[in-house]
Amino acid sequence: MSLKSGRSRSSTGTPSILKKNSTLKKRLSELVNASPKVRFQLPHAKKVQTILSEYIQTNDPKQYLSLVCFIRDAELPDKDISDLLVEATECISLLNQDLRLFVEALLSVRWTDRNETVVTEYQSFIVNLLSAHNYHTKIVIDSLVSQFLPGQTRVNGQLSQVITTNYxxxxxLINILLKVVPMSKDFLRQSIIKYYPYYNKPLIFQQSYLKNLLSIIRYQPSFRPDILHLIFSKLVIMDVNAPKEIIEQKMEDEDMFPMDDIKSVKTIQTTYTLVDRGELGTSLDTCMDMVLDYILEECNDDQGNLDWSKTKNLYRDLVSVFDKVVLPTYGTHHVQFIMFVLCSLKPALTEAFLNHLWRNVCDLNVPVVLRQAAVSYVASLVARALFVPLSMLKGTLQQMAEWIHSYAAHQDGLDSVNTDVRVHLVFYSVCQSLFYIVAFRHKDLVASRKDVAFLQSLQLGKMVTGRLNPLRVCQPAVVKNFAAVTRQYQLAYCYTVIDHNERNNLPTIHQDGKGARLISDNLLTDFFPFDPYILEQSSRKVQPHYRDYHEEMWSHSSEVDHKENQEDDDFLDNSHEFTSTNARNKFSYGSSPGFKFKA
Known part of the structure:
Protein backbone atom coordinates (compact mmCIF):
# COMPACT_ATOMS: atom_id res chain seq x y z
CA MET A 1 0.00 0.00 0.00
CA SER A 2 2.83 2.38 0.86
CA LEU A 3 4.48 1.68 -2.45
CA LYS A 4 1.27 2.35 -4.28
CA SER A 5 0.66 5.53 -2.43
CA GLY A 6 4.28 6.56 -3.16
CA ARG A 7 3.65 6.10 -6.87
CA SER A 8 0.53 8.11 -6.53
CA ARG A 9 2.36 11.03 -4.91
CA SER A 10 5.09 10.94 -7.53
CA SER A 11 2.60 10.86 -10.35
CA THR A 12 0.72 13.81 -8.93
CA GLY A 13 3.97 15.70 -8.29
CA THR A 14 5.08 15.72 -11.93
CA PRO A 15 2.01 17.53 -13.30
CA SER A 16 2.33 20.16 -10.60
CA ILE A 17 5.85 21.06 -11.78
CA LEU A 18 4.69 21.31 -15.41
CA LYS A 19 1.81 23.46 -14.31
CA LYS A 20 4.14 25.94 -12.62
CA ASN A 21 6.32 26.14 -15.71
CA SER A 22 3.31 26.66 -17.91
CA THR A 23 2.08 29.48 -15.69
CA LEU A 24 5.49 31.15 -15.74
CA LYS A 25 5.70 30.99 -19.52
CA LYS A 26 2.23 32.40 -19.81
CA ARG A 27 3.03 35.32 -17.51
CA LEU A 28 6.27 36.08 -19.37
CA SER A 29 4.43 35.91 -22.67
CA GLU A 30 1.75 38.28 -21.43
CA LEU A 31 4.39 40.66 -20.12
CA VAL A 32 6.31 40.69 -23.40
CA ASN A 33 3.28 41.01 -25.62
CA ALA A 34 1.50 43.57 -23.52
CA SER A 35 1.43 46.99 -25.17
CA PRO A 36 2.90 49.63 -22.86
CA LYS A 37 0.20 51.85 -21.45
CA VAL A 38 2.14 54.36 -19.41
CA ARG A 39 0.30 57.22 -17.81
CA PHE A 40 2.08 60.56 -17.44
CA GLN A 41 3.11 61.10 -13.83
CA LEU A 42 6.16 63.12 -12.89
CA PRO A 43 8.57 61.68 -10.32
CA HIS A 44 7.59 62.62 -6.76
CA ALA A 45 4.58 64.52 -8.20
CA LYS A 46 6.80 67.51 -8.93
CA LYS A 47 6.18 69.82 -11.81
CA VAL A 48 8.59 70.09 -14.75
CA GLN A 49 9.67 73.57 -13.70
CA THR A 50 10.58 72.36 -10.22
CA ILE A 51 12.70 69.49 -11.51
CA LEU A 52 14.52 71.69 -14.00
CA SER A 53 15.14 74.42 -11.44
CA GLU A 54 16.53 71.94 -8.90
CA TYR A 55 18.83 70.45 -11.55
CA ILE A 56 20.17 73.90 -12.45
CA GLN A 57 20.73 74.83 -8.80
CA THR A 58 22.07 71.55 -7.39
CA ASN A 59 23.44 69.93 -10.53
CA ASP A 60 21.97 66.64 -9.30
CA PRO A 61 21.01 64.77 -12.49
CA LYS A 62 18.95 61.96 -10.95
CA GLN A 63 15.44 63.40 -11.23
CA TYR A 64 16.33 65.38 -14.35
CA LEU A 65 17.57 62.32 -16.23
CA SER A 66 14.61 60.31 -14.96
CA LEU A 67 12.30 62.94 -16.48
CA VAL A 68 14.19 62.97 -19.79
CA CYS A 69 14.12 59.17 -20.10
CA PHE A 70 10.46 59.08 -19.18
CA ILE A 71 9.48 61.58 -21.89
CA ARG A 72 11.64 59.87 -24.46
CA ASP A 73 10.66 56.25 -23.78
CA ALA A 74 7.09 56.31 -22.49
CA GLU A 75 4.07 56.04 -24.76
CA LEU A 76 2.16 59.10 -23.64
CA PRO A 77 -1.51 59.72 -24.46
CA ASP A 78 -2.63 63.03 -25.89
CA LYS A 79 -3.77 64.48 -22.54
CA ASP A 80 -0.41 63.83 -20.90
CA ILE A 81 1.55 65.28 -23.82
CA SER A 82 -0.65 68.36 -23.67
CA ASP A 83 0.02 68.78 -19.94
CA LEU A 84 3.73 68.30 -20.47
CA LEU A 85 3.87 70.93 -23.24
CA VAL A 86 1.96 73.42 -21.09
CA GLU A 87 4.42 72.98 -18.21
CA ALA A 88 7.43 73.12 -20.57
CA THR A 89 6.13 76.36 -22.08
CA GLU A 90 5.85 77.90 -18.61
CA CYS A 91 9.59 77.45 -18.06
CA ILE A 92 10.89 78.47 -21.51
CA SER A 93 13.35 80.87 -19.90
CA LEU A 94 15.15 77.94 -18.22
CA LEU A 95 15.71 75.93 -21.41
CA ASN A 96 19.24 77.02 -22.16
CA GLN A 97 21.97 74.85 -23.63
CA ASP A 98 22.48 73.06 -20.31
CA LEU A 99 19.01 71.55 -20.71
CA ARG A 100 19.59 70.33 -24.26
CA LEU A 101 18.68 66.74 -23.33
CA PHE A 102 15.26 67.84 -22.13
CA VAL A 103 14.65 69.78 -25.36
CA GLU A 104 15.74 66.79 -27.46
CA ALA A 105 13.39 64.53 -25.50
CA LEU A 106 10.47 66.82 -26.32
CA LEU A 107 11.51 66.91 -29.97
CA SER A 108 11.43 63.11 -30.08
CA VAL A 109 7.70 63.11 -29.35
CA ARG A 110 5.62 62.31 -32.42
CA TRP A 111 3.08 65.11 -32.39
CA THR A 112 1.72 65.49 -35.92
CA ASP A 113 -0.70 62.57 -35.60
CA ARG A 114 -2.12 63.76 -32.26
CA ASN A 115 -5.29 65.73 -31.63
CA GLU A 116 -5.64 69.38 -32.53
CA THR A 117 -4.86 70.61 -29.00
CA VAL A 118 -1.51 68.79 -28.89
CA VAL A 119 -0.55 69.99 -32.37
CA THR A 120 -1.33 73.62 -31.51
CA GLU A 121 0.49 73.49 -28.17
CA TYR A 122 3.53 71.81 -29.69
CA GLN A 123 3.78 74.42 -32.45
CA SER A 124 3.42 77.20 -29.86
CA PHE A 125 6.11 75.63 -27.66
CA ILE A 126 8.62 75.37 -30.54
CA VAL A 127 8.04 78.95 -31.69
CA ASN A 128 8.45 80.27 -28.11
CA LEU A 129 11.53 78.12 -27.57
CA LEU A 130 13.40 79.39 -30.65
CA SER A 131 12.29 82.95 -30.07
CA ALA A 132 13.93 82.82 -26.64
CA HIS A 133 16.87 80.51 -27.40
CA ASN A 134 17.83 80.45 -31.07
CA TYR A 135 20.80 78.16 -30.39
CA HIS A 136 18.28 75.27 -30.41
CA THR A 137 17.37 76.08 -34.01
CA LYS A 138 19.51 73.41 -35.64
CA ILE A 139 18.22 70.47 -33.60
CA VAL A 140 14.63 71.69 -34.02
CA ILE A 141 14.94 72.01 -37.80
CA ASP A 142 16.67 68.62 -38.03
CA SER A 143 13.85 67.08 -36.01
CA LEU A 144 11.16 68.57 -38.25
CA VAL A 145 12.88 67.61 -41.52
CA SER A 146 13.52 64.06 -40.30
CA GLN A 147 9.73 63.67 -40.11
CA PHE A 148 9.55 64.08 -43.90
CA LEU A 149 10.44 60.41 -43.98
CA PRO A 150 7.42 58.19 -43.25
CA GLY A 151 7.14 55.98 -40.21
CA GLN A 152 5.08 52.81 -40.12
CA THR A 153 1.84 54.30 -41.51
CA ARG A 154 1.57 53.38 -45.14
CA VAL A 155 -1.01 51.94 -47.51
CA ASN A 156 0.33 49.49 -50.11
CA GLY A 157 3.58 51.39 -50.38
CA GLN A 158 1.78 54.66 -51.08
CA LEU A 159 1.43 57.76 -48.93
CA SER A 160 -1.69 57.50 -46.84
CA GLN A 161 -4.09 60.38 -46.32
CA VAL A 162 -3.16 60.44 -42.63
CA ILE A 163 0.50 61.09 -43.43
CA THR A 164 -0.39 63.76 -45.95
CA THR A 165 -2.55 65.58 -43.38
CA ASN A 166 0.24 65.40 -40.81
CA TYR A 167 2.65 67.01 -43.26
CA LEU A 173 5.34 75.13 -38.23
CA ILE A 174 8.37 75.30 -40.55
CA ASN A 175 6.90 78.27 -42.38
CA ILE A 176 6.36 80.12 -39.09
CA LEU A 177 9.94 79.42 -37.99
CA LEU A 178 11.36 80.70 -41.28
CA LYS A 179 9.63 84.01 -40.62
CA VAL A 180 10.29 84.26 -36.87
CA VAL A 181 13.88 82.95 -36.81
CA PRO A 182 15.84 84.15 -39.88
CA MET A 183 18.81 81.86 -39.19
CA SER A 184 16.52 78.84 -39.62
CA LYS A 185 16.73 79.25 -43.41
CA ASP A 186 20.37 78.24 -43.51
CA PHE A 187 19.76 75.30 -41.20
CA LEU A 188 16.82 74.17 -43.33
CA ARG A 189 18.98 74.15 -46.45
CA GLN A 190 21.54 72.00 -44.68
CA SER A 191 18.96 69.69 -43.17
CA ILE A 192 17.06 68.84 -46.36
CA ILE A 193 20.35 67.75 -47.91
CA LYS A 194 21.30 65.74 -44.83
CA TYR A 195 18.06 63.76 -44.64
CA TYR A 196 17.44 63.14 -48.34
CA PRO A 197 17.03 59.33 -48.60
CA TYR A 198 19.70 57.26 -50.34
CA TYR A 199 18.84 56.56 -53.97
CA ASN A 200 18.07 52.86 -53.41
CA LYS A 201 15.67 53.42 -50.50
CA PRO A 202 12.11 52.10 -51.08
CA LEU A 203 9.64 54.11 -53.14
CA ILE A 204 7.67 55.32 -50.10
CA PHE A 205 10.74 57.18 -48.79
CA GLN A 206 11.54 58.81 -52.12
CA GLN A 207 7.93 59.76 -52.73
CA SER A 208 7.37 61.17 -49.25
CA TYR A 209 10.55 63.23 -49.12
CA LEU A 210 10.12 64.65 -52.62
CA LYS A 211 6.53 65.60 -51.87
CA ASN A 212 7.67 67.57 -48.83
CA LEU A 213 10.45 69.35 -50.71
CA LEU A 214 7.99 70.48 -53.36
CA SER A 215 5.69 71.68 -50.56
CA ILE A 216 8.48 73.90 -49.19
CA ILE A 217 8.87 75.53 -52.61
CA ARG A 218 5.21 76.49 -52.63
CA TYR A 219 5.34 78.59 -49.45
CA GLN A 220 9.01 79.60 -49.66
CA PRO A 221 9.77 80.34 -53.35
CA SER A 222 13.25 81.63 -52.47
CA PHE A 223 14.23 78.03 -51.75
CA ARG A 224 13.31 76.85 -55.25
CA PRO A 225 16.76 77.06 -56.92
CA ASP A 226 18.43 75.14 -54.10
CA ILE A 227 15.69 72.52 -53.81
CA LEU A 228 15.49 71.97 -57.57
CA HIS A 229 19.27 71.55 -57.67
CA LEU A 230 19.01 68.94 -54.89
CA ILE A 231 16.13 67.10 -56.56
CA PHE A 232 17.82 67.00 -59.95
CA SER A 233 21.06 65.76 -58.39
CA LYS A 234 19.26 62.87 -56.70
CA LEU A 235 17.17 62.01 -59.77
CA VAL A 236 20.30 61.92 -61.92
CA ILE A 237 21.87 59.39 -59.54
CA MET A 238 18.75 57.25 -59.75
CA ASP A 239 18.66 57.62 -63.54
CA VAL A 240 22.22 56.52 -64.26
CA ASN A 241 21.81 53.56 -61.89
CA ALA A 242 18.62 52.33 -63.59
CA PRO A 243 19.63 51.47 -67.19
CA LYS A 244 16.94 51.29 -69.83
CA GLU A 245 17.56 47.62 -70.54
CA ILE A 246 16.90 46.75 -66.88
CA ILE A 247 13.66 48.74 -66.82
CA GLU A 248 12.53 47.12 -70.08
CA GLN A 249 13.34 43.68 -68.75
CA LYS A 250 11.25 44.36 -65.63
CA MET A 251 8.33 45.49 -67.80
CA GLU A 252 8.59 42.36 -69.94
CA ASP A 253 8.71 40.14 -66.86
CA GLU A 254 5.60 41.79 -65.45
CA ASP A 255 3.76 41.37 -68.75
CA MET A 256 4.73 37.70 -69.08
CA PHE A 257 4.26 36.68 -65.43
CA PRO A 258 1.82 39.19 -63.88
CA MET A 259 0.85 36.90 -61.00
CA ASP A 260 4.27 35.52 -60.19
CA ASP A 261 6.47 36.95 -57.48
CA ILE A 262 9.66 35.76 -59.13
CA LYS A 263 12.36 38.37 -59.48
CA SER A 264 14.74 38.15 -62.39
CA VAL A 265 18.35 39.21 -61.99
CA LYS A 266 18.30 43.01 -61.84
CA THR A 267 20.49 43.71 -58.85
CA ILE A 268 24.02 44.99 -58.50
CA GLN A 269 26.30 44.66 -55.51
CA THR A 270 28.01 47.89 -54.50
CA THR A 271 30.56 48.31 -51.75
CA TYR A 272 27.89 48.94 -49.14
CA THR A 273 24.55 47.64 -50.36
CA LEU A 274 22.58 45.56 -52.83
CA VAL A 275 20.64 47.69 -55.32
CA ASP A 276 17.53 46.44 -57.09
CA ARG A 277 17.66 48.35 -60.35
CA GLY A 278 14.18 47.30 -61.41
CA GLU A 279 12.62 48.80 -58.29
CA LEU A 280 14.89 51.80 -58.73
CA GLY A 281 13.25 52.39 -62.11
CA THR A 282 9.83 52.34 -60.47
CA SER A 283 10.94 54.93 -57.91
CA LEU A 284 12.42 57.09 -60.66
CA ASP A 285 9.16 56.87 -62.61
CA THR A 286 7.10 58.05 -59.63
CA CYS A 287 9.51 60.87 -58.79
CA MET A 288 9.63 62.06 -62.39
CA ASP A 289 5.84 62.09 -62.50
CA MET A 290 5.71 64.19 -59.33
CA VAL A 291 8.23 66.73 -60.67
CA LEU A 292 6.40 67.01 -64.00
CA ASP A 293 3.12 67.51 -62.13
CA TYR A 294 4.73 70.31 -60.15
CA ILE A 295 5.99 72.01 -63.33
CA LEU A 296 2.61 71.86 -65.04
CA GLU A 297 0.88 73.09 -61.90
CA GLU A 298 3.38 75.93 -61.45
CA CYS A 299 3.13 77.12 -65.06
CA ASN A 300 -0.67 77.15 -65.24
CA ASP A 301 -3.20 79.25 -63.38
CA ASP A 302 -6.37 77.97 -61.71
CA GLN A 303 -8.20 77.97 -65.04
CA GLY A 304 -5.52 75.85 -66.73
CA ASN A 305 -4.11 78.71 -68.80
CA LEU A 306 -0.38 79.31 -69.08
CA ASP A 307 0.92 81.91 -66.62
CA TRP A 308 3.75 83.36 -68.68
CA SER A 309 5.39 85.30 -65.86
CA LYS A 310 5.61 82.29 -63.54
CA THR A 311 6.70 80.08 -66.44
CA LYS A 312 9.61 82.36 -67.34
CA ASN A 313 10.82 82.41 -63.75
CA LEU A 314 10.63 78.63 -63.52
CA TYR A 315 12.46 78.29 -66.85
CA ARG A 316 15.37 80.39 -65.55
CA ASP A 317 15.69 78.23 -62.44
CA LEU A 318 15.49 74.98 -64.40
CA VAL A 319 18.02 76.07 -67.04
CA SER A 320 20.47 76.96 -64.30
CA VAL A 321 20.01 73.54 -62.68
CA PHE A 322 20.23 71.84 -66.08
CA ASP A 323 23.62 73.45 -66.77
CA LYS A 324 25.02 72.47 -63.37
CA VAL A 325 23.60 68.96 -62.97
CA VAL A 326 22.19 67.39 -66.13
CA LEU A 327 24.39 68.69 -68.95
CA PRO A 328 27.68 67.51 -67.40
CA THR A 329 26.28 64.00 -66.72
CA TYR A 330 26.70 61.34 -69.38
CA GLY A 331 24.28 58.45 -69.59
CA THR A 332 21.07 59.96 -68.22
CA HIS A 333 17.96 58.71 -69.99
CA HIS A 334 14.97 60.42 -68.38
CA VAL A 335 15.78 63.41 -66.16
CA GLN A 336 16.43 65.69 -69.16
CA PHE A 337 12.81 65.21 -70.25
CA ILE A 338 11.82 67.68 -67.54
CA MET A 339 13.23 70.37 -69.86
CA PHE A 340 11.50 68.66 -72.79
CA VAL A 341 8.08 68.94 -71.15
CA LEU A 342 8.74 72.52 -70.07
CA CYS A 343 9.70 73.54 -73.61
CA SER A 344 6.51 71.97 -74.95
CA LEU A 345 4.42 74.60 -73.15
CA LYS A 346 5.31 77.45 -75.53
CA PRO A 347 7.48 77.86 -78.68
CA ALA A 348 9.30 80.79 -77.06
CA LEU A 349 10.65 78.41 -74.39
CA THR A 350 11.87 75.98 -77.04
CA GLU A 351 13.62 78.74 -78.94
CA ALA A 352 15.20 80.10 -75.77
CA PHE A 353 16.47 76.68 -74.75
CA LEU A 354 17.92 75.93 -78.19
CA ASN A 355 19.64 79.32 -78.26
CA HIS A 356 21.02 78.70 -74.79
CA LEU A 357 22.45 75.34 -75.85
CA TRP A 358 23.90 76.77 -79.05
CA ARG A 359 25.66 79.54 -77.12
CA ASN A 360 27.35 76.83 -75.07
CA VAL A 361 28.44 75.11 -78.28
CA CYS A 362 30.02 78.28 -79.65
CA ASP A 363 31.58 79.47 -76.39
CA LEU A 364 35.31 78.68 -76.41
CA ASN A 365 35.43 79.12 -72.63
CA VAL A 366 33.08 76.16 -72.12
CA PRO A 367 34.84 72.78 -71.72
CA VAL A 368 34.84 70.66 -74.88
CA VAL A 369 32.87 67.84 -73.29
CA LEU A 370 30.05 70.24 -72.39
CA ARG A 371 30.06 71.75 -75.88
CA GLN A 372 29.70 68.24 -77.29
CA ALA A 373 26.85 67.45 -74.91
CA ALA A 374 25.09 70.74 -75.72
CA VAL A 375 25.05 70.09 -79.47
CA SER A 376 23.76 66.56 -78.84
CA TYR A 377 20.86 68.07 -76.88
CA VAL A 378 20.17 70.47 -79.75
CA ALA A 379 20.06 67.69 -82.32
CA SER A 380 17.99 65.33 -80.20
CA LEU A 381 15.43 67.98 -79.22
CA VAL A 382 14.97 69.24 -82.79
CA ALA A 383 14.63 65.69 -84.09
CA ARG A 384 12.29 64.32 -81.44
CA ALA A 385 10.04 67.20 -80.36
CA LEU A 386 6.73 67.53 -82.17
CA PHE A 387 6.52 71.12 -80.93
CA VAL A 388 9.61 72.22 -82.89
CA PRO A 389 8.18 73.95 -86.01
CA LEU A 390 9.71 73.81 -89.48
CA SER A 391 11.03 77.35 -89.20
CA MET A 392 12.93 76.47 -86.02
CA LEU A 393 14.22 73.28 -87.64
CA LYS A 394 15.58 75.19 -90.61
CA GLY A 395 17.05 77.91 -88.43
CA THR A 396 18.95 75.31 -86.38
CA LEU A 397 20.32 73.61 -89.50
CA GLN A 398 21.32 76.98 -90.95
CA GLN A 399 23.25 77.88 -87.78
CA MET A 400 25.04 74.54 -87.75
CA ALA A 401 25.93 74.67 -91.45
CA GLU A 402 27.34 78.18 -91.24
CA TRP A 403 29.44 77.22 -88.21
CA ILE A 404 30.73 74.06 -89.92
CA HIS A 405 31.72 75.88 -93.12
CA SER A 406 33.40 78.66 -91.15
CA TYR A 407 35.41 76.18 -89.09
CA ALA A 408 36.38 74.12 -92.17
CA ALA A 409 37.43 77.25 -94.08
CA HIS A 410 39.76 78.22 -91.25
CA GLN A 411 41.37 74.76 -91.32
CA ASP A 412 41.71 74.84 -95.12
CA GLY A 413 43.67 78.07 -94.80
CA LEU A 414 46.37 76.32 -92.77
CA ASP A 415 49.41 74.73 -94.42
CA SER A 416 48.80 71.48 -92.58
CA VAL A 417 45.79 70.11 -90.73
CA ASN A 418 45.98 68.10 -87.52
CA THR A 419 43.60 65.22 -88.21
CA ASP A 420 43.55 63.98 -84.60
CA VAL A 421 39.89 63.56 -83.67
CA ARG A 422 40.49 65.00 -80.20
CA VAL A 423 41.57 68.33 -81.68
CA HIS A 424 38.30 68.82 -83.60
CA LEU A 425 35.79 67.12 -81.30
CA VAL A 426 33.30 70.00 -81.31
CA PHE A 427 33.45 70.30 -85.11
CA TYR A 428 32.79 66.59 -85.59
CA SER A 429 29.99 66.66 -83.00
CA VAL A 430 28.25 69.53 -84.79
CA CYS A 431 28.59 67.65 -88.10
CA GLN A 432 27.13 64.48 -86.60
CA SER A 433 24.26 66.48 -85.11
CA LEU A 434 23.45 68.07 -88.46
CA PHE A 435 23.61 64.69 -90.24
CA TYR A 436 21.36 63.21 -87.56
CA ILE A 437 18.71 65.94 -87.92
CA VAL A 438 18.71 65.72 -91.73
CA ALA A 439 18.37 61.93 -91.64
CA PHE A 440 15.70 61.98 -88.93
CA ARG A 441 13.49 64.78 -90.25
CA HIS A 442 14.15 64.61 -93.98
CA LYS A 443 10.45 64.20 -94.76
CA ASP A 444 9.74 67.64 -93.33
CA LEU A 445 12.66 69.08 -95.29
CA VAL A 446 11.67 67.80 -98.75
CA ALA A 447 7.94 68.55 -98.69
CA SER A 448 8.30 71.24 -101.36
CA ARG A 449 10.84 72.50 -103.88
CA LYS A 450 11.52 75.43 -101.61
CA ASP A 451 12.47 73.05 -98.82
CA VAL A 452 14.74 71.04 -101.09
CA ALA A 453 16.38 74.27 -102.24
CA PHE A 454 17.03 75.09 -98.59
CA LEU A 455 18.78 71.74 -98.10
CA GLN A 456 20.87 72.38 -101.20
CA SER A 457 21.92 75.74 -99.78
CA LEU A 458 23.49 73.97 -96.81
CA GLN A 459 26.19 72.58 -99.16
CA LEU A 460 26.16 69.15 -97.58
CA GLY A 461 28.46 67.78 -100.28
CA LYS A 462 31.15 70.25 -99.34
CA MET A 463 30.92 69.15 -95.70
CA VAL A 464 31.45 65.45 -96.36
CA THR A 465 34.30 65.92 -98.82
CA GLY A 466 36.29 68.45 -96.76
CA ARG A 467 39.79 67.82 -95.45
CA LEU A 468 38.53 67.02 -91.94
CA ASN A 469 36.35 64.18 -93.30
CA PRO A 470 33.54 64.12 -90.68
CA LEU A 471 32.02 60.89 -92.03
CA ARG A 472 35.12 59.10 -90.74
CA VAL A 473 34.25 59.66 -87.07
CA CYS A 474 30.45 59.88 -86.98
CA GLN A 475 28.36 56.99 -85.73
CA PRO A 476 27.82 54.37 -88.49
CA ALA A 477 24.03 54.45 -88.09
CA VAL A 478 24.00 58.21 -88.59
CA VAL A 479 26.38 58.03 -91.57
CA LYS A 480 24.40 55.34 -93.39
CA ASN A 481 21.03 57.01 -92.92
CA PHE A 482 22.42 60.41 -93.89
CA ALA A 483 24.08 58.92 -96.97
CA ALA A 484 20.81 57.28 -98.03
CA VAL A 485 18.81 60.50 -97.64
CA THR A 486 21.33 62.75 -99.42
CA ARG A 487 21.65 60.35 -102.31
CA GLN A 488 17.88 59.97 -102.66
CA TYR A 489 17.43 63.72 -103.02
CA GLN A 490 20.77 64.30 -104.81
CA LEU A 491 22.15 66.52 -102.06
CA ALA A 492 25.50 64.77 -101.71
CA TYR A 493 27.11 61.47 -102.63
CA CYS A 494 28.75 60.00 -99.56
CA TYR A 495 29.50 56.42 -100.56
CA THR A 496 32.87 57.11 -102.14
CA VAL A 497 34.02 58.78 -98.96
CA ILE A 498 32.55 55.95 -96.86
CA ASP A 499 34.43 53.35 -98.95
CA HIS A 500 37.67 55.27 -98.56
CA ASN A 501 37.17 55.51 -94.80
CA GLU A 502 36.48 51.79 -94.50
CA ARG A 503 39.72 50.96 -96.31
CA ASN A 504 41.71 53.29 -94.08
CA ASN A 505 40.00 52.58 -90.77
CA LEU A 506 42.81 52.10 -88.26
CA PRO A 507 42.59 52.57 -84.50
CA THR A 508 44.58 55.34 -82.84
CA ILE A 509 46.94 54.65 -79.95
CA HIS A 510 47.74 57.47 -77.57
CA GLN A 511 48.66 58.10 -73.95
CA ASP A 512 46.49 59.68 -71.31
CA GLY A 513 47.63 62.18 -68.70
CA LYS A 514 48.99 59.38 -66.48
CA GLY A 515 51.00 57.78 -69.24
CA ALA A 516 48.66 54.83 -69.81
CA ARG A 517 48.31 53.63 -73.40
CA LEU A 518 44.81 53.93 -74.83
CA ILE A 519 43.36 52.55 -78.06
CA SER A 520 40.60 54.62 -79.66
CA ASP A 521 38.27 53.63 -82.50
CA ASN A 522 37.98 57.32 -83.45
CA LEU A 523 34.18 57.33 -83.25
CA LEU A 524 32.06 60.00 -81.61
CA THR A 525 29.76 59.19 -78.74
CA ASP A 526 26.29 57.88 -79.56
CA PHE A 527 24.60 59.91 -76.80
CA PHE A 528 21.35 61.44 -78.03
CA PRO A 529 19.59 62.49 -74.82
CA PHE A 530 15.99 62.51 -76.05
CA ASP A 531 15.92 58.95 -77.25
CA PRO A 532 12.64 57.21 -76.35
CA TYR A 533 11.30 57.66 -72.83
CA ILE A 534 10.29 54.30 -71.39
CA LEU A 535 9.09 55.02 -67.84
CA GLU A 536 5.45 53.98 -67.91
CA GLN A 537 3.67 56.32 -65.48
CA SER A 538 5.41 59.61 -66.26
CA SER A 539 5.55 58.96 -70.03
CA ARG A 540 1.92 60.09 -70.29
CA LYS A 541 3.17 63.66 -69.95
CA VAL A 542 5.95 63.15 -72.52
CA GLN A 543 4.42 61.04 -75.27
CA PRO A 544 1.87 63.59 -76.62
CA HIS A 545 4.79 65.85 -77.59
CA TYR A 546 7.18 63.15 -78.78
CA ARG A 547 8.12 62.08 -82.30
CA ASP A 548 8.79 58.37 -82.69
CA TYR A 549 11.13 57.23 -85.42
CA HIS A 550 9.53 55.53 -88.41
CA GLU A 551 12.07 53.65 -90.43
CA GLU A 552 12.10 54.25 -94.15
CA MET A 553 13.88 51.81 -96.42
CA TRP A 554 15.70 52.93 -99.52
CA SER A 555 16.51 51.23 -102.82
CA HIS A 556 20.22 51.52 -103.47
CA SER A 557 20.76 49.52 -106.65
CA SER A 558 23.41 51.91 -107.94
CA GLU A 559 25.26 51.63 -104.65
CA VAL A 560 25.21 47.84 -104.87
CA ASP A 561 26.53 48.01 -108.42
CA HIS A 562 29.26 50.34 -107.24
CA LYS A 563 30.23 47.86 -104.52
CA GLU A 564 30.25 44.90 -106.86
CA ASN A 565 32.69 46.62 -109.23
CA GLN A 566 35.29 46.92 -106.48
CA GLU A 567 37.93 44.35 -105.61
CA ASP A 568 37.01 41.51 -103.26
CA ASP A 569 38.99 42.84 -100.28
CA ASP A 570 37.03 46.13 -100.51
CA PHE A 571 33.66 44.45 -100.65
CA LEU A 572 31.37 44.89 -97.66
CA ASP A 573 28.05 43.22 -97.12
CA ASN A 574 25.74 46.15 -97.87
CA SER A 575 22.67 44.62 -99.42
CA HIS A 576 20.29 47.59 -99.45
CA GLU A 577 17.58 46.22 -101.71
CA PHE A 578 14.68 47.19 -99.47
CA THR A 579 11.07 47.97 -100.02
CA SER A 580 9.35 51.01 -98.55
CA THR A 581 7.84 50.57 -95.11
CA ASN A 582 6.50 52.78 -92.37
CA ALA A 583 6.67 50.33 -89.51
CA ARG A 584 7.88 51.72 -86.24
CA ASN A 585 11.51 50.86 -85.59
CA LYS A 586 12.16 49.07 -82.36
CA PHE A 587 15.80 49.89 -81.85
CA SER A 588 18.31 49.19 -79.14
CA TYR A 589 18.47 52.04 -76.64
CA GLY A 590 21.87 53.28 -75.67
CA SER A 591 23.58 51.66 -78.64
CA SER A 592 21.99 53.68 -81.42
CA PRO A 593 21.23 57.35 -81.96
CA GLY A 594 17.53 56.74 -82.32
CA PHE A 595 17.38 54.74 -85.50
CA LYS A 596 19.19 51.93 -87.22
CA PHE A 597 20.08 51.09 -90.77
CA LYS A 598 19.71 47.54 -91.99
CA ALA A 599 22.91 46.25 -93.49
Missing part, protein backbone atom coordinates in the same frame (compact mmCIF):
# COMPACT_ATOMS: atom_id res chain seq x y z
CA UNK A 168 0.38 70.04 -43.51
CA UNK A 169 0.86 70.80 -39.82
CA UNK A 170 4.57 70.12 -40.11
CA UNK A 171 4.99 72.66 -42.90
CA UNK A 172 2.83 75.17 -41.09
Missing amino acids: VELHK
